Amino acid sequence: MEILLTVISIVLSSLCLVALVFLVLAMRKKGKAGSGNADVLVLKESLDKTQELVRQSLLSFQETTSLKLEHLEKEERLSLENAEKTLRDNLQALDSAMQELRKTQEDKLTEIRAMVDEKLQKALDERLAASFKSVSEQLSGVYKAVGEMTRIGQDVSSLKNVLTNVKTRGILGEIQLGNILKDILTPEQYECNVPTKRNSRDVVEFAIRLPGKEEKPVYLPIDSKFPLSPYEALLSAREEGDKERIEACQKQLRIRLFSFAKDIQEKYLDVPNTTDFAVLFLPMESLYEEALSLDLLAECQQKCHVVLSGPSTLSAFLNALSMGFKTIAIERKTSEVYALLGRVKQEFGKFAEVLSSALKSLDQTRNRLEDLIGVRTRMIESSLRAIALDNTPKTETHNATDIPVE
Secondary structure (H helix, E strand, O other), X not given: OHHHHHHHHHHHHXXXXXXXXXXXXXXXXXXXXXXXXXXXXXXXXXXXXXXXXXXXXXXXXXXXHHHHHHHHHHHHHHHHHHHHHHHHHHHHHHHHHHHHHHHHHHHHHHHHHHXXXXXXXXXXXXXXXXXXXXXXXXXXXXXXXXXXXXXXXXXXXXXHHHXXXXXXXXXXXXXXXXXXXXXXXXXXXXXXXXXXXXXXXXXXXXXXXXXXXXXXXXXXXXXEOOXXXXXXXXXXXXXXXXXXXHHHHHHHHHHHHHHHHHHHHHHHOOXXXXXXXXXXXXXXXXXXXXXXXXXXXXXHHHHHOEEEEOHHHHHHHHHHHHHHHHHHHHHHHHXXXXXXXXXXXXXHHHHHHHHHHHHHHHHHHHHHXXXXXHXXXXXXXXXXXXXXXXXXXXXXXOOOOOXXXX
């Protein structure tokens, strides 16, 4: 406020000085030279006073301003110090709070980390235990499978060693053929190791007994052959893709199978003791299919009267023969049934005569029973009625006046 008043006084002094200057100039223009010098002097004095007053005002303003500035600076310094102190206190309090919060958060994080580590460790242990258990089970299964594969490999090696022997292969084919016959036919319908040809010591492995004339059977020879070596050579050539070798192996297999069929024809076929054809049994379906692909079936039938057969075709053929055997048995049983019915007819006539005589005896017996029931029963009833009347107690009569009145 004081500063504002000082500034106003300075401004008024300046305005007064300006007014005096304008007045002096106006008087000078009017030409009043005599009195002008005096006025100039007065004006000069006034100007000097005004300057002095202005200078004093300026000095006073400077002093006041400096005092005010010092006071303001002092107050500002105090305010800044107070603010700095307050800020320092606040910063210290904030730092303490932050340290407390940091410590609390560190404790919480430590606790959470411990809980998470514990749960992770537990889950990891469970997962590892389950994984180890699964791996152990799988490894045990693998070890078991490896053991089985090793055993199978040993069995395959043993089987391969067994099949390298021609006689052993023949025995295996014979066993398979025997099992098929045993499953489909009865023991009376086939024989083993039968010399089907007259005046020959060659015996066929199996022969089916077919009905012939005068109760003498007609044999159907069945022999098993297992040409494994040429068939394996053919399979090996196909795996390698050697066309020339495949054709050579097929030719060799064809020659071997045809020689088997020719041998069966010469050794076992003897019409009318046997049928006019025999059966060559191949123990493997793949081998039978290979024989069909070589067109051996028709050739063996036409030239050697030998039918090639695999396990499935032989089973179907034997089932058809079994149905034929059942039909023949039914025809034989039919004649026996007719004879039995004739005997039953004769016995039934005798039974009718015996039954009629029995009926007559029953009629006589019935008449006697009716006589007994009619006459004798009435006599007995009359006698019993008389006895009942004699033993009846006498009843006393009472007058109406004798009855007491209540």
